[in-house]
Amino acid sequence: MKTLTFLARSGPHGSSKPKALLDMVLSAAVFEQKINYIFIDDGVYQLLPDQDPSRLAAKNVSAALPALELYGVDKVYVDTDSLQKRGLAARQLLIPAQTCHADEIKTLIADSDMVFSL
Amino acid sequence: MSTLHIVNKSPFRTDALQRCLALVTPGDSVILIEDAVFGVNLPALDIKPLGDDVACYALSEDLTARSLTAADTRFQTTDYAGFVTLVCEHRNSLCHG
Secondary structure (H helix, E strand, O other): OEEEEEEOOOOOOOOOOHHHHHHHHHHHHHHOOEEEEEEOOHHHHHHHOOOOOOHHHOHHHHHHHHHHOOOOOOEEEEEHHHHHHOOOHHHHHHOOEEEEOOOHHHHHHHOOEEEEEE | OOEEEEEOOOOOOOOOHHHHHOOOOOOOOOEEEHHHHHOOOOOOOOOOOOOOOOEEEEEEHHHHOOOOOOOOOOOEEEHHHHHHHHHHHEEEEEEEE
């Protein structure tokens, strides 16, 4: 089993990156890899509830995030500094995510076999 | 003659918004679209240099998609149709990507 770390660092609905990364996470989960899913930078906006991109003729990728639990992805982190800079709080997020700081993310990356960033 | 300044990049990823603000003159308007709407309610966003005669807009479609609101901010919301009207009302449109 390998440890894979996924850094979600793009805001939702601006590109296909959030969906591509989520697809990678779920695929890796199916193969029962050890997964860290870290929301950082503009990626923290993916965790806001009540997103409605219907008027952009787009699907709400974040609506699939609660499924992570079903896939056994329980190491979900959110960067505290990124939240703070954007005036967001961890308690208002769509799914429970463990808050962490850059130092902990450095360790997670260092202990990973592969790292993906989108 | 006025210019509509269009910004579409997140203020956290590029300095597009700052570069835009540096070129705004009285009578111009600024509109945030796509990922630029992340800048709408930032405490740190420095739009003070803009006088009262600069109208600031954010595209409602992009706000709603991202679960953001422009309430209690300097920005008014407008939709796609309003965006088209703004483009027509200004002599020039300038994108700051």
